Amino acid sequence: MTSHRSDFIRTLTERGYLHQCTDIDALDAKAMEKTITAYIGFDCTAPSLHAGSLVSIMLLRLMQKNGHKPIVLMGGGTTKVGDPSGKDESRQLLDDDSIAANMAGIKDVFSKFLTFGDGPTDAIMVNNDDWLNDIQYIEFLRDFGRHFSVNRMLGFESVKLRLEREHNLSFLEFNYMILQAYDFLELSRRHGCSLQMGGSDQWGNIINGIDLTRRIDAKELFGLTTPLLTTSSGAKMGKSVGGAIWLNADMLSPYDYWQYWRNTEDADVGRFLRLFTELPLDEIAKLESLEGTELNEAKKRLATEVTTLCHGADAAAEAAETAKKTFEEGGLGDDLPTYEISKADLDSGIQAFELFKQAGLANSNGEARRLIKGGGGRINDEKISDETQTLTSADANADGVIKLSSGKKRHVVVTPV
RNA sequence: GGAGGAGUGCCCGAGUGGCUAAAGGGGACGGGCUGUAAACCCGUUGGCGUACGCCUACGUUGGUUCGAAUCCAACCUCCUCCA
Numbered sequence: 001m002t003s004h005r006s007d008f009i010r011t012l013t014e015r016g017y018l019h020q021c022t023d024i025d026a027l028d029a030k031a032m033e034k035t036i037t038a039y040i041g042f043d044c045t046a047p048s049l050h051a052g053s054l055v056s057i058m059l060l061r062l063m064q065k066n067g068h069k070p071i072v073l074m075g076g077g078t079t080k081v082g083d084p085s086g087k088d089e090s091r092q093l094l095d096d097d098s099i100a101a102n103m104a105g106i107k108d109v110f111s112k113f114l115t116f117g118d119g120p121t122d123a124i125m126v127n128n129d130d131w132l133n134d135i136q137y138i139e140f141l142r143d144f145g146r147h148f149s150v151n152r153m154l155g156f157e158s159v160k161l162r163l164e165r166e167h168n169l170s171f172l173e174f175n176y177m178i179l180q181a182y183d184f185l186e187l188s189r190r191h192g193c194s195l196q197m198g199g200s201d202q203w204g205n206i207i208n209g210i211d212l213t214r215r216i217d218a219k220e221l222f223g224l225t226t227p228l229l230t231t232s233s234g235a236k237m238g239k240s241v242g243g244a245i246w247l248n249a250d251m252l253s254p255y256d257y258w259q260y261w262r263n264t265e266d267a268d269v270g271r272f273l274r275l276f277t278e279l280p281l282d283e284i285a286k287l288e289s290l291e292g293t294e295l296n297e298a299k300k301r302l303a304t305e306v307t308t309l310c311h312g313a314d315a316a317a318e319a320a321e322t323a324k325k326t327f328e329e330g331g332l333g334d335d336l337p338t339y340e341i342s343k344a345d346l347d348s349g350i351q352a353f354e355l356f357k358q359a360g361l362a363n364s365n366g367e368a369r370r371l372i373k374g375g376g377g378r379i380n381d382e383k384i385s386d387e388t389q390t391l392t393s394a395d396a397n398a399d400g401v402i403k404l405s406s407g408k409k410r411h412v413v414v415t416p417v
Numbered sequence: 418g419g420a421g422g423a424g425u426g427c428c429c430g431a432g433u434g435g436c437u438a439a440a441g442g443g444g445a446c447g448g449g450c451u452g453u454a455a456a457c458c459c460g461u462u463g464g465c466g467u468a469c470g471c472c473u474a475c476g477u478u479g480g481u482u483c484g485a486a487u488c489c490a491a492c493c494u495c496c497u498c499c500a
Contacts, residue, residue, distance in 0.1 A: 231455095232455075233454095233455065233456085259453080262453065263453060263454070264454075265454055265455055266452095266454050266455060267454085267455070268454095269454090292452070293451095293452045294452090295452080295454080296452060296453080296454080299452095299453090299454080323453080326453095327453055328453095364463090364464065364465085365464085365465075365466090366463085366464065366465080367446085367461095367462085369467090370446090370447080370461060370462075371446080371447065371461090373447095373461090374446090374447045374448065374460065374461060375447070375448055375460095376446080376447040376448070376461095377447090386467095387467085388467060406446085406447080407446080407447060407448090408453065409453060
């Protein structure tokens with residue numbers, strides 16, 4: 001591997017962010033001599049980003065720390081169209097209100113990872129709806145549409161996949177790549193942005209923007225993608241028991257976030273430490289060389305570091321402490337989810353399966369029954385043999401609460417009020 | 418506009434009149450083994466009632482039938498070929 005001289009490119013390469021780049025050596029040289037402005041676009045399809053976007057976020061952070069300027073592009077306009085990349089089917093279209101609401105939810109996350117402001121390397125956030133919404137169709141087609149070859153577009157992965165699998169690709173979605181290409185042109189004009197980054201599924205879109213800008217403004221831009229992350233056993237990143245691994249605390253508690261990273265597969269520990277924490281590489285090397293049970297220490301470190309970045313050191317420490325109490329000491333941690341039940345209801349007695357459902361450990365009575373019958377339900381760490389067992393205040397432990405467990409990992413503290 | 422094909426549970430996919438809450442696989446959840454890992458083995462996987470029960474479900478709406486995912490009609494959506 002050629003070693004690169006700029007801090008940005010070298011670090012990025014060493015830590016495993018690089019998948020493809022249009023011209024890594026030229027980009028490296030440029031990074032040596034001046035501040036690079038780069039952007040990554042984010043969809044506004046949900047009220048929070050999730051772990052799947054974390055590589056991109058960390059990459060922006062990394063470039064800022066190395067003296068360059070990140071642009072966060074909110075896809076307020078492109079989300080109205082829907083990116084067909086990597087998707088089998090069209091997404092349901094969102095209305096303007098939910099896009100605006102989603103954007104508001106997403107904005108917060110970035111302030112934790114990036115420094116915003118007016119300085120030369122301060123991050124800025126822009127919304128492509130600002131320029132896409134007012135486009136005049138005919139004019140746009142004449143100015144930009146003529147630079148796109150349909151023959152060529154049909155060859156792009158995102159399009160090919162749909163066509164080959166015989167899934168409908170609407171003309172609306174077909175336009176997505178043109179709009180995204182135009183974004184890059186617009187950002188290069190407005191903010192002197194010269195690099196677009198993104199996941200490897202964005203390669204085609206990025207290339208389109210580079211080509212368009214070269215044709216129209218005769219400017220040379222760069223593209224760089226990060227590897228698409230899956231766990232070593234092949235699962236997509238960012239899903240777990242409760243669903244997606246959201247970055248917003250109101251959608252996923254810091255404790256659950258910590259747990260997600262704590263449960264990283266052995267084979268992924270080193271890779272994740274490099275991508276998602278800022279520990280020095282030699283320290284990571286030590287951590288990932290641990291074997292067997294000892295590797296668990298590395299996972300805890302990973303979880304705490306990653307949680308600190310997203311939710312702050314205090315929340316991370318609390319999560320770690322709760323996990324310690326819960327898993328290593330068999331007790332109760334403060335961060336465990338709680339469910340409040342009225343004292344009166346509890347005194348009159350409630351069947352075990354019913355309480356499991358109410359506490360959110362099962363979606364239906366039947367599911368709760370099956371869970372308990374299958375030996376996966378516990379009350380105060382005692383296995384439940386009869387799912388119809390009636391619970392009352394008398395079942396509360398010394399702290400006056402009842403601990404319900406589904407399997408080994410999910411616990412809810414039931415508090416009578 | 419014409420001809421043909423398709424639409425099944427979270428996903429893929431079998432099923433062409435009753436034995437079908439619907440094979441099989443994947444995923445998910447639980448158990449075992451372990452290290453809150455992976456791999457592997459076992460179990461569960463529509464809702465409500467502890468059970469024999471009831472309800473909801475095979476694109477939508479009607480119909481035939483003692484009985485329909487399965488037959489008929491219309492409609493919707495998608496695909497292929499033709500114009």
